[in-house]
Structure formats: structure tokens, C-alpha cells
Amino acid sequence: MSAQRMLMKGSEAIAEAAIRAGCRCFFGYPITPQNEIPEYMSKRLPKIGGVFVQAESEVSAVNMIYGAGGAGVRVMTSSSSPGVSLMAEGFSYLVGAEVPVVIVNIVRGGPGLGGIGPSQGDYFMMTRGFGHGDQRAVVLAPSTLQEAVDLMGLAFDLADKYRSPTLLVGDGLIGQMMEPVTFPEARLDLPEKPWATTGKPKTRERNVINSLDLAPEDLEARVERLFAKYARIEADEPRCERFMLDDNPPLCLCAYGTMARIAKSAVQRLRAEGVSVGLLRPITLWPFPASAIAQQAESARQFICVELSRGQMVEDARRAVEGRRPVDFWGRAGGVVPSVEEIVAEVRRLIRDR
């Protein structure tokens, strides 16, 4: 079954990919539009000796994965925007105590209770140091279900590699659509975690999972250690897809996740209509593929970011371009998904306006 292509729903593919990556523990709380992830886990995990616990809240869920991750196993939770907001405190503790876990955010429209339509309105929340304190975390943003499957495996590997919580963001479309996917072989060679709290044998000192440093110098040292780690992540882990950019077109669209799927069609349409355009699609939202964009700015004369929000990633794109080229924005909010025609029309308008 492993090498076979299967038609699967996004949420279930994400859940199955986590299991293939060696995750046997899920703690979570229901919220639309991601309920198929906990439902799938509640069905599958007990059959394979795993653990499924429906938490009393997202607050509890994030602290349960803290406990389990600190005990050394691969563990995850999933939620959607308002629920993820509730995990902000716990996430900061995960970062500070360096507990590797994976959190999936199937983003819905906000602010407030918002709606349940596809949205990218959590870009700031996810990439700007989710939770209190001086911190960052890897944010992965798949655009197809196959990529979601692949990135779930990567998310667990990066979490363990850097001893850091890792985020995967999708939206209702990624969660609900069906696409053929191929799963990797189940992971059996999981990394050792000698720091985990498993009970202290006589042969070692006690292990403590903790983020408290009352002495300012100690806390600064912890932050410095984290930022040394972030520097390695920023050097080694930025990922993006360059779509129709090899001929260095003068116009570069920039989009991620679901919006990038529509933007790709828009690029193809515009190319067919004679507009020289390509798409740069960040796969890691943090670390942001800034150098790839900066490089594109050597040839592209205009950038247009399209997002399912009122403009969040565009700030990172502008930072990467450093004022050398105009970076325009267009997007829809609230769960409204634009059509290819709408994007084509808006891109043509933004070209004209320049």
C-alpha cells in the first residue's frame, strides 16, 4: 500500500502522513474545518497501539503534547485559527523548553469567531513568533495534498532535528479537497531523545523540561541559544517553488498554499495571453525564502503578492526586495476564494497602475 497512489481527503492524508512519520499520539479538540484529522486519528491510533485523547480544550491539548513530547515521543495536535490562538501560551512554552511537536493549523477566516471558509489570515500569528517572548518556529505551507503528506514527514523531522515545535498551515480547501497521494514508507528509525523525561535511571542526572530562568543572564543565554538555532534554520531550511521563472520574467507573482494553486492557473492564463509572468511560492513561511525573492528581484521589475487575507506575507516579500522593486498586493478575505479570472484581471490592473 505504501507506494500505491490513493485518492484521499486532505485532512485524512495529513493524519495518515503523521502516522507514517512515526507519530502515534494525538491530543486535540474539535473545531471546524479540521475535524477529520482527530476523527481519523481516533479511528486509526487505537488499532496500532497509539494514543488518542480528546482534550477538554485547545489549551489542554497543547499542554498534553508538551507532556508527551517532553517524554520523548512524536506527537501532534491539529486545530483551526481560534483554537490555535488558544495554544499561543503553550506554544511559547514548547519553544522555550525546546519540545519537538507538530501542530497543524487549518486556517479559517477571522478575526473573532470569523467564518469557516479558507483563509490565510493567520500568517502573522504563525510567522511572527507565535506566543509570547522572543522566538520563532518553522512554518510549512503545502499547496497540494501530496506536498501536505511530504511536509508532514518533514515537519516531524525538523521538529526533532532542531528540538523545536513545528507548524504546518493549510486551510479549509487543503483539508477538504481530494487528490491522489502517495505515502512514504512508515518511519521506524526515530531519533533517540536522551533529554526526555522517562524516569531517571541511576546512570544519569535528572532530565528537566523547563523554560524558567529567573536570572536575566540565564534567560538571555537561553534566548541566544534559541537564536543560534534559528540562524541555522534560516540558513538551511528556506524552501520555495519557482514556477515559470526560469526565463526571468519582468513580473513575479508571489503566493503560497491554496492561493498559489489559483495563482499558478492565473500565470498560465496570462502567459497564454502574452504576459511574461511567473510565480514564486514560499513553502516555508518561516524561514521565509527571502534570498530566492531577492534573487528574482534582479530581473523582475514588479512583484504582486496574492493572498487569502488583506495582505500579510506581502510584508515579508517587501522586506526581501528591500525597496528595489515595487511589491503590490491583492487579496480576498473572510473565506472568499477568488477565481482565476479575478486574479488575471487584478494582475492586469496592477500592471497598468505601474
Next chain:
Amino acid sequence: MNRVAIDQDRCKACRLCIGACRLNLLALGQSLNAKGYHPVEITDRARCVACAQCAAMCPEGAIAVYRGVKRTSA
């Protein structure tokens, strides 16, 4: 003879052990420890019955109690 060993550095002079001793054998001493407290001392060691009530009350785990046992050896 029984012995009450009080860790002078740990003692915070809270007096809970003093109140726990039914024979009133404990009192704050004159010495000053690094924390700035006058640690508890035993005033009349000979009368101690090693009941260990003082140790049971001590929040610092600063008290150990030993019973002197006569042992005949060849």
C-alpha cells in the same frame, strides 16, 4: 545517647521544630548562618528520646535523628 543533627546552613529558624518538641529541648542558637538566620540547636541532648517529631515538622529537611543503641560485640 540519641542525637539530633541539624543542618545549620539549611535552617531558616522558623521554630516549627521547637514547637514540635514535647520535651522543649530545641531553641534558636546564637550563631548566624549564611542565610542570616540563627539556626536551631538542641539544648539538652541527654534528654532527647529520638521521637523525630522535630524532623517531621521541618520544612527544610534540615533535621536528622539518630537513636543510640547499645550493642554487645565479642
Next chain:
Amino acid sequence: MSEQIEERAVFERTRVLTAKHTHYCPGCTHGIAHRLVAEVIDELDIQEKTIGVCPVGCAVLAYEYFDLDMQEAAHGRAPAVATGIRRVLPPDRYVFTYQGDGDLASIGMAEIVHAANRGEKITVIFINNGIYGMTGGQMAPTTLPGVKTTTSPYGRAPEECGHPIRVSELLNTLVAPRFIARGALSNPREIARAKKLIRQAFELQHTGFTFVELLSTCPTGWGLPPEKAMRWLEHNMMPFFRTGVLRAPDAMPESATPYAPDLSNDGGAAKNGAAT
């Protein structure tokens, strides 16, 4: 033949406590509670199998004092953290949380109720001293009526703040818990009793949720010398927070009776389209 005096230890500091000096105020009962928990772990010889979870509150540094693998939880979330640990480690491990009344009975009320309700196989040590110590003596959910704190300067007014919460009794309404008891750390006799309760809880931990509330003092927060604080506890807290075993496997309240609905009888619901 010669006669020698040999010393036998009646009481020694347990090896399950580290050598670290505590940061607690003089006479604070946290030190007694730490010691009792450590002694029980020592006596049961489970140091290598035990994982502790510390709270936010005065015991936030407890991981410095227990010579055990420990996790520091966010404020109130220790039962959730302990759930995560419990569920993924081998069943022979022992997991306990150590929480104060602000942590457990205020911000963490959801976590403790649901961990208890799930019957998590953990032991919860609940320190009830009726005040927020760490933050400077504010009103706690367990503060007695009329008691002045830094946020109830005119005395806790029940008509505005409600009455103190009896957590043990509240948890005793649930089906799942296996052991719920309340002890007091006010004198050597009560302390010996409290230790027995802690030991029972650990011994029963692998059968289900176990909970020991320990009535404690906060001499600094209460503004009383340690010895007087102990008497205050006995006079004022113990009449409201009654000590004793609220439930144990051989003494379960009616609220612990499980309910198993007869799902084979759909009551005509199937006809109406409702799922069973």
C-alpha cells in the same frame, strides 16, 4: 566482650530530594509537602520510574528540589501535561503533579476536572493554603470568607467573590477517581497522616486518578509566624475543609457508580432518525 553505642537512623533526609536549599519562606509547608512526597517515592522505591510535573506558583522551582525527571507546566496546566506524559510512557511509570490552589482551583480548574474525569492514572498533590503566595498574597479561590488579602483588602466578600471552593468534594462528584483525600500539614500527627494519604495515592495510582489535598500555611502571605499560622489553619481551615479520605477503593461514594445506558433499546429513536 565489649559494649558499644551504635547509632541507628530514626529520621534522615531522603535521597529523592536534591541537595539544593529551597527558596521557600521560613516555615512554609511546601517544604514539608515536598519532603513527604519524596519520602513516599523513596519508600516505594520508584525514583527511577517517577516523573513529576511542577506548577506555576510558589512551587514553580520544585524541579530543583526533587531528584526526579520533571516537567515545568504552564499555569494551571499540570494535569494536561501529566496526561501527555502518562499516556505515552510505559504503564509502570508513576506521574504526579504538584499544584497550589491558584494554579489548580482557579486557572487550571478545567484541566484538573477533566484529568480526574478521564481517570488519568496520575497522582495530584494539591496544596491548599488559601492564598496566592508567589504573586504576593492575593485572594485565591480557596480564601476563606472575610479573610483579608492584597486583592480583598476589606476581607473576602462571598456575595461578590463567592465562597471558597472545596476541590476534593467537587472532584468527588465524578465517577472515575479512585482515591480522594484531604490532609493537613499542621502538626506532626497530621503530617504523619498526610504522608499515609500520599502513599496510598501513589500505591493506587496505576488503578486510576488519585488526589491528595494538603491544607497548608503561608506565613508570609497570612502575616503570621509559622507556628501561629499552623494554629490558624487548624482553627479556621479545618472546620470548612474537612480532613479524611473522601473516597478509596473500599469506600466509594454513590457518585462513583458508573452508568451504562442500555443502548440496545433505542426507545423508538431509530424511527425518528436519531442515531444511537
